[in-house]
Amino acid sequence: MHQILAGVALVVVGGVFALVADRWSGRAAGVSAALGLVLGGAFGAAEAIQVLLGVTPTPAAIRPEWAFPLEAASAAMGVDALSAFFLLPVFIVPALAAISGVVVMEEFAGHKAVGVFWFFFCLLAASLAVVMVARNGVLFLVAWEVMSVAAWFLITFHHESDRARDAGVIHLIAAHIGVAFLLGFFLLLAPGAGGLDFDTIAAARRATATATATASDQPTGGAMVVAPGVLFILALVGFGTKAGLAPGHVWLPEAHSAAPAFASAVLSGAMIKAGVYGLARALALIGCWEFWWGPTLVVVGIATAAYGALLALAQRDLKRVVAYSTVENAGIMVAGFGVGALGMSSGSAPLALLGFGGGMLHALNHAAFKPLLFLVTGSVHHAAGTYGMDRLGGLMKRMPWTGLGAVIGAVAACGLPPLNGFVSEFLIGLAAFRAEAAQPVEVAAPLVVVVGGLALVAGLVGAAFTRSVGVAFLGHPRAPEAERAREAGWPVTAPLVLLAGCCLFLGMAPVAVLPLLSRAAAVVAGMDGQIAGDVLRVAAGPLFEMQPAVLGFVGLVILFGWWRARLLARREVRTAVTWDCGYAAPAATMQYTSTSFTQQIVDLFGVVVRWRRRMTRPAGLFPTSAAVETLAPDPVTNELFAPAFRGAARLFRRLHGLHSGHVQVYVLYIAFTMLLVVAWKMG
């Protein structure tokens, strides 16, 4: 525990130093922040891994004396396997992102508040770690709030652009709507438990559960003031908004595309995980499982995944593709939790552990390949000055390391073997298939949605990422910027290589990952870690039986590659132009664009996504110019939230009359209110 707190302190110190060092040079600020993040991250991650592996006994929760002005509040902190599991991305991702950020931020040194940016970058990482270890509702919410506000500073770094400011505002609104639900969640969770410490809440809930189990006539008051279903909905909306579940996802693509790419890597790789962690923790705290939660989570998760994949497919901006793919992956994680919840309510421990384990493993995997993809987009932007796919192309030749990172990240994100995305999707799919084959129909039916949904999502994501890689990195450069692009140097490429290595390791060595997983999944399922480990090892057996085929696949790739090289070794290998059908003057603009690649598929789902076209038609007998621009705006924003907020604004405008501007009137309001309160107290 102390090592983790020391890590957090180091991160904060790095941030404060950055604030000071900015006076001398922007680079010093970046280096000091990165140093704090790397050292603090290494410290913290080391202890988290020890806790996960059970090398050291789980440290007891600490409860430092702290004069909160609230009775129920305390600074209780602790780290169990669930916290430790989510601490891994929180410590590792910001450290790696910061290394590449040092170079990227140099161009803004002097004319932008780089020091402030780095301070909030560190604060975000630190507050995320506190969110994971908080063991009291108030401390949790305070850290949560710090996290949201720190993220706002990263999102609005380019505050000179309208889009960044809008993104910041949307983020704040979404974050606070989410917090409103979380406040409700914690307040309703606590009554009767004697405080907001998680341990007391859990103990009280357990006591109530056993009491209701023994004396089944009625709940013995106290802890169960509201139906658990209400708590579940509050947690799902509150945490789901942060995790990026549709329709609460609308802030996410805006925020991720507005922030500098390496900051988006942290938002997506670590901050989104706070929402997923929160959901897992809330499920563990509620402590009972009603049947309808599983199907709800499954349907919300799969719908979010399909929606995210479809919108990713329709974006023309490389970074927005990656951002919408975060929505898609959050959906898969929650679908995994849904499978787990079905397992809990139907009393099947293997199903529960596979579901929760698969969902959490997907969170970890996503924390490897998504920062990788964001850092790739950052590297592209640094080199070519644009995220627009249709102005890129041919980057593979000019930026080989970034290109390799893009291919590896894309394969992992598509859930293809032998990389990590496949392993977690396999676990979720395996759980769904097994239960679908054997369980009664009410459990099997929701899992069919998982099977079919994951397949559809896999197809859409496959299209989205072949398109991103193909249009941005392959073929001819479409614009001079892309032609001039060059690799930025080791601080940008090294984190890419490290994260790509993580993807490969997590994909090829499930043996190493499964022990990390079982203890964390056990916390959510409320099981003993040891027993859960045994159950999960049997349930996830196919992961080991699969190894020969996956290794065979890798071996065959090497074998065929070697064979091909041998075949061509002593033969004539020539270079020529691409087959152009006899047309002598092919141009780069003739290549398939991002929109043309995807039009056919998106048109099929026209019910969900609609193109918005701006067209300048060729006019006259000898037209000189014509243009077409195709955009796919988020329908949830445009057709759900925009009207809703316009309506709210109209409503609040009616209250304008109350604001007369005269002090006397306000005093009258106060007097009226006092009168009402007194009347209420008397009555």
Add this chain to the structure above:
Amino acid sequence: MAAISWANLLVGLCLAPLLPGVIARTKALFAGRRGQPLAQLYLDLWKLLRKGAVYSSVTTWVFRAGPVVGLAAAVAALLLLPLGGAPAVVAFDGDLILLVALLGALRFFLVTAALDTGSAFEGMGASREMGFSALAEPVLLVALAAMARGTGETSLSGMFGATIPGEWATQPHAMLLIVSALFVVLLAENSRIPVDDPNTHLELTMIHEVMVLDHGGPDLAFILYAAALKFWLLGALLVGIVVPLREIPPALAAATAVAGMALLAFAVGVVESCMARLRMSRVPQLLVGAGGLATVALMLELVRS
């Protein structure tokens, strides 16, 4: 037991290139021509493997990796394929997910290789391929989910093992629906009529063929062989359901399965001879229709007591 699995793998590797020959001969028969030799693909592969290569100056390692990874994925997927009721070399719960994912890897690298050429033609093919397979993949998995529900097994070897005859006896209508859905998937994924015409000579109407325009020599051989293996893979799943002979010696079972594959190729040839290709915009309707069939089959399997 393991010996028969390896033998079946070998049978698949050796006989897969025969099936395109059978299809071509069937079509020739219908057209009143003599047609190419049955072993034409073997000859093509042999010729291509002895050639050099010409690469477009635009291409990178992605273009060269495409055929290699594609063939490796197809062969690795063959490791998971049961034949004639005998289990596969590698069999585990949920292996069908790996099978589908390996086909996904094949497609991913084939499509990126096509985009690597920077040609509008190949971009067009890549776009179509991803679009149609995004619809075909759920059909395949839902059909297999229906099989899993019916047989209570979650590995391909278990599903296509001893329980198939019993399934036909108890749930013939569901099985029929599964077979028809899988047949559509087979046609779509292997770029056959009515989804794609492998014999077309106009780039604008191609899907699979146009993606490999720039490949030559050993690379093209790898791609052609991988495509033949993919036909074998999906065909073997279909034949595994349609030929419900299980209580016979393994060698005989393998022989019937191979005969079944030949018949399937003949059937594909008949389909190709009797109908024209669908308009591109109609193809999704066909696939969604197949998805509907598979879903109905799954519902039938779900509600049975």
